[in-house]
Every structure is written in structure tokens, then in C-alpha cells.
Amino acid sequence: MKEIINKIDISTKIKNIKLSSCIMNASGALCSTEKELSDLLDSSSGALVTKSCTSDLRNGNPKPRYFEWNVGSINSMGLPNLGIDFYINFLKRKKTNKPVFLSISGFSLKENLYLIKKANLIENISALEINFSCPNILNRKKIFGYDSLYVYKFLKNVFKFNKKPLGIKLPPYFNEIHIKNISSIINRYPVMFVTCVNSIPNGLYINSDTESVVIRPNNGFGGIGGEIIKPFGLANVSKFFSFLRKDIYIIGCGGISSGKDIFDYILCGASAVQIGTQFIKEGISVFDRLKKELKNFLKKKNYFSIKNFFGNLKKF
Numbered sequence: 114m115k116e117i118i119n120k121i122d123i124s125t126k127i128k129n130i131k132l133s134s135c136i137m138n139a140s141g142a143l144c145s146t147e148k149e150l151s152d153l154l155d156s157s158s159g160a161l162v163t164k165s166c167t168s169d170l171r172n173g174n175p176k177p178r179y180f181e182w183n184v185g186s187i188n189s190m191g192l193p194n195l196g197i198d199f200y201i202n203f204l205k206r207k208k209t210n211k212p213v214f215l216s217i218s219g220f221s222l223k224e225n226l227y228l229i230k231k232a233n234l235i236e237n238i239s240a241l242e243i244n245f246s247c248p249n250i251l252n253r254k255k256i257f258g259y260d261s262l263y264v265y266k267f268l269k270n271v272f273k274f275n276k277k278p279l280g281i282k283l284p285p286y287f288n289e290i291h292i293k294n295i296s297s298i299i300n301r302y303p304v305m306f307v308t309c310v311n312s313i314p315n316g317l318y319i320n321s322d323t324e325s326v327v328i329r330p331n332n333g334f335g336g337i338g339g340e341i342i343k344p345f346g347l348a349n350v351s352k353f354f355s356f357l358r359k360d361i362y363i364i365g366c367g368g369i370s371s372g373k374d375i376f377d378y379i380l381c382g383a384s385a386v387q388i389g390t391q392f393i394k395e396g397i398s399v400f401d402r403l404k405k406e407l408k409n410f411l412k413k414k415n416y417f418s419i420k421n422f423f424g425n426l427k428k429f
């Protein structure tokens with residue numbers, strides 16, 4: 114029994130980046146500080162994704178700015194991070210075989226290009242994940258992923274100099290035509306992967322007892338994550354899988370809290386998955402548990418590798 118489980122292969126590849134497990138953390142979930150990043154490097158996650166960084170350190174929005182309930186989370190963090198130099202220095206110091214994805218979230222096209230130039234100089238970064246989907250910046254109402262002209266201008270410029278494997282973290286889309294449009298732009302450039310999805314923007318969770326919002330910034334409105342957003346994550350992965358070039362990989366994210374959830378994402382066309390809210394709730398042991406659950410689920414289904422069912426979602 115144990116032998117069969119050991120033989121089940123949940124390793125994956127994002128083009129030529131090899132991950133020993135298809136399960137990694139989502140950017141922003143316990144990956145901001147030296148301690149959090151070191152814990153992730155030591156964990157059984159298949160890759161390390163850093164907190165989205167900006168040129169300079171940011172304290173983010175006033176607290177409370179994160180709240181979770183049984184099936185979801187709401188946050189308006191405002192991109193608190195230690196600045197790109199901190200993450201670069203951390204990665205320079207740490208020797209690791211684990212693939213590292215540096216998440217970048219500049220406030221303008223110029224800042225994003227500047228950050229990417231800086232990251233290009235660092236050897237131990239396996240790939241860049243450009244966050245086009247941060248919903249929680251006070252006074253910046255724009256989510257870049259919803260502006261196809263911005264996405265086009267970015268891609269046109271970045272590949273003039275970028276040599277690093279590059280992916281884009283996308284917001285959730287709710288219309289097929291929007292996914293088609295963004296895909297047709299992305300398909301024209303050597304983008305290596307997309308990550309779908311970031312938090313669902315502009316949600317509101319309230320406490321009926323106190324008759325109040327639960328987070329301070331933006332009058333209580335924030336990005337929604339956790340179990341309740343899984344159907345939207347799956348829908349985005351599935352649609353992008355049909356519209357993107359076949360050599361563009363998809364990393365699935367949104368509402369994953371069990372091995373079965375991971376199975377569902379891979380069935381829809383994800384090559385790897387990221388865990389946000391559930392990692393924050395459960396801590397670093399989540400990666401061991403999910404790995405075990407995924408392997409047990411595959412065993413029950415008589416699959417020996419995630420390749421056996423990748424992208425095979427049946428339709429009526």
C-alpha cells in the first residue's frame with residue numbers, strides 16, 4: 114500500500130523548470146519575511162513564490178486588513194513588502210535546489226520594467242511572476258490585468274531585454290470574451306506561464322452581530338480568496354487552457370484546500386497549483402497534508418502520475 118503511494122508521481126514541469134511537487138505557495142501567503150521564506154524553502158512545497166515586491170519597502174494598508182471565516186478570506190493588504198533588494202539579497206544568500214519564483218508588482222509600466230531589469234541580474238531566480246492583478250491599492254483603482262492596452266504595452270517592451278522565464282498573475286475574468294482578448298495578446302509573446310487567479314476584487318464580508326465591516330481599508334471592501342472562489346479559479350484555468358498557445362503553462366490558484374481540489378485544477382489544464390488562504394489558515398504543514406491527500410486521491414482513481422489526467426476534463 115505504502116509502496117504504491119510512493120510510486121505516484123506528482124512532480125511537474127513549467128517548461129524547463131522542474132518541480133518535485135506540483136504544489137507551491139501563492140504569492141502573499143506567508144512569504145514576506147526572512148523566516149517565512151526560509152520555512153518555505155525547508156518545506157515540501159514544489160517551489161517558492163515570494164511576496165510581490167515593489168522598488169521600495171511598503172508598510173501597506175492600515176490594520177485590520179485580513180479576515181478569514183470558514184469558507185473564505187477577505188484582504189486589503191496594500192502590498193506590504195520589504196522591497197525588491199531584500200528579496201534579491203535573500204535569494205543571493207540562500208543556496209537551494211528548489212525553483213524560486215520572484216513575484217513583482219510595480220505601480221506603473223516604468224516601475225515594472227525597472228524591477229524586471231534588476232531581477233534579470235540575479236542567477237538564483239528561476240522565473241518572474243508579474244502581478245497584474247493586485248486589487249487592494251488605496252487610490253489606485255486600476256487592476257492592470259483588466260486593461261488590455263497596458264498588458265500589450267508591457268509585453269511589447271519587456272521582451273526587448275528580459276532573459277528570465279516570465280509569467281503573469283492574472284485577475285479572475287467573468288466573461289469569455291475578456292479571456293479570449295487577453296489570450297490573443299499573450300499568445301503573441303514568449304510568455305512562459307500564466308497564474309490564474311488572484312483574489313476576486315471588491316468583495317464585502319460583514320459581521321451581522323456587530324453590524325460592521327471586518328477590515329479597515331476601503332470601507333471594508335477587499336479581495337476574496339478561499340474555498341468559495343474555487344469555481345471561478347477553475348473556470349479561468351479551463352478557459353485559458355483552451356485559448357492560450359499550447360506551450361504556455363497554467364498555474365492554478367484559488368480556493369484549494371484539499372487533494373481533490375488540486376486534482377480538479379489539473380483536470381482543467383493546470384500544470385501546478387498555488388495555495389493562499391488555506392496556507393495562511395493551516396501553516397507550513399499544509400504542503401505535506403495536500404501532497405498526501407493528492408496521492409491518496411490518485412491511488413483511488415488508479416492514476417500514477419498527474420500526466421494521466423492533465424487537461425482531460427470531459428464535456429457533454
Ligand SMILES: Cc1cc2nc3c(=O)[nH]c(=O)nc-3n(C[C@H](O)[C@H](O)[C@H](O)COP(=O)(O)O)c2cc1C
Nearest residue numbers: 139140141165244310311312338339367368389390
Ligand atoms: C493576505 C493575502 C495577501 C496576498 N498578497 C498577494 C501578493 O502580494 N501578490 C499576489 O500576486 N497575490 C497575492 N494574494 C493573492 C493570492 O496569491 C491568491 O491569488 C488568492 O488569495 C487566491 O488564492 P486562495 O483562494 O488560495 O487564497 C494575496 C492573498 C492574500 C489572502
